[in-house]
Amino acid sequence: MKHRRWLVPTLYILFLMLPVYWLLNMSFKTTNEILGGFSWFPADFTVDSYVKILTDPTWYMGYVNSIIYVVLNTVISVSFALPAAYAFSRYRFLGDKHLFFWLLTNRMAPPAVFALPFLQLYSAMGLFDTHLAVALSHCLFNIPLAVWILEGFISGVPREIDETAYLDGYSFPRFFTKIFMPLIGSGIGVTAFFCFMFSWVELLLAKTLTSVEAKPIAAVMTRTASTSGYELGLLAAAGVLTIVPGAIVIYFVRNYIAKGFAMGRV
């Protein structure tokens, strides 16, 4: 039994990689070859689709827009959630438990329910079709998540550290930025990873709240697919390129994912 242990994860990873391989395979084919029939490898190897995406502004601006609002959202979520998580972890205050649960319920609000009212709200605020609108709307589910994860990390730091710092004459803001934040550095990293992840993959709100200026890559993909008669090769290449930022981020946090979970709320 022991020597066959590796078989389960290997088969699972194979199962995960096959659709990715298929996408990669198609992205190097011409659309005609894709529609022509089933084949394991591209017979007529081409990088035309990639060249088109990386040189055409309507395409690559989609990626730039997505990355702008995702980064904006990550920064807002983490910096707003930090003091709140500290408060939840260290103090009791009027209605704290109810507030914490209420925050969590927003993580559970289905975006499909909120898409239309969001459109009206952000149009009324004059933010429609801006990166800020998407970043703020994604705070609906990312801030509760960030507070939840950070609260776990902060509770893992002994209170004595806070008290010692106050006795040493540190003011609260100085203590927080100079001593406390480095202590929960990996927690901030893990939280940022999750905010990045959920903002990057969410597209219903991002699509609803934008039209031209801040259009995410997903919206670009659907439009191109419908107007120019389903260019599958191009679509596949665009899909492959959406995987790349995620893969880079995972590579950087690979050692923190499991550790972060284990240390944090989980």
Place this chain on the structure above:
Amino acid sequence: MQKTLNNKAWFMVLPVLFIVALNAIVPLMTVVNYSVQDTFGNNLFFFEGTRWFSEVLASERFHDSLLRQFFFTFTILVIEVPLGVGIALTMPRRGFWSSVCLVLMALPLLIPWNVVGAMWNIYALPDIGLLGYGLNWLGIPFDYTQQPVSAWFTVILMDVWHWTSLVVLLAYAGLRSIDDNYYRAAQIDGASRWAVFRYIQLPKMKHVLTIAILLRFMDSFMIYTEPFVLTGGGPGNATTVLSIDLVKAALGEFNLGVAAAMSIIYFLMTLLVCWLFYTLITQGEKK
């Protein structure tokens, strides 16, 4: 650890409260407004009371999509949770290979949802997709655009592909927190593999698994993009789950009252289940 009572802590929560309230309460009130009114255009609204609610609750269409939603959520939980735990148990515990596994397994989690849908759409096509072609080659008639059974199979397989890794990561984190001494003690006692799992690993994973189930429940209950891109709710209405039906009603048919009433019922259901889970988790912590 005793927390100190300090109502000034409210000031630290205030920014979060403000931004989440802006995003949550204003849209929710808009939905509540729609759900009790009717309109004939020109921004003229008439109070309708609970008419939309009773209409939705009595409609067969709502019952059907609710049923499909529960079927979907139940099926993926039953598949993903044991599978994820099993994989986490057999994964290399540390070293180079565990990093490789983690990176590769986390990959599906970071693919935008519409790309996941588009990817599986192509992957499962019977003529040019690997999955569809392979199944037909094996002699299994498979065409997810025509047969409801194939469509369901594809939607569920896609979700297993997409989200099992989350359960794996969480279960793996739980397993890592077990001290090696526990295993040594178990070995000395001559404990069986099953006993080690039942009395050492499972209790340690209990907390993470609750969170995994909670997250998977919520996310599968509001799943929209992937099945929408994959099957569009079809063939017919075979894979129309709640949120797809909701968007159809709101944006497709512009039935604002009905859609709003549906939203609220939908939201209340999620809230109820989450409250149950939340009480379970916090009670588990007190013990």
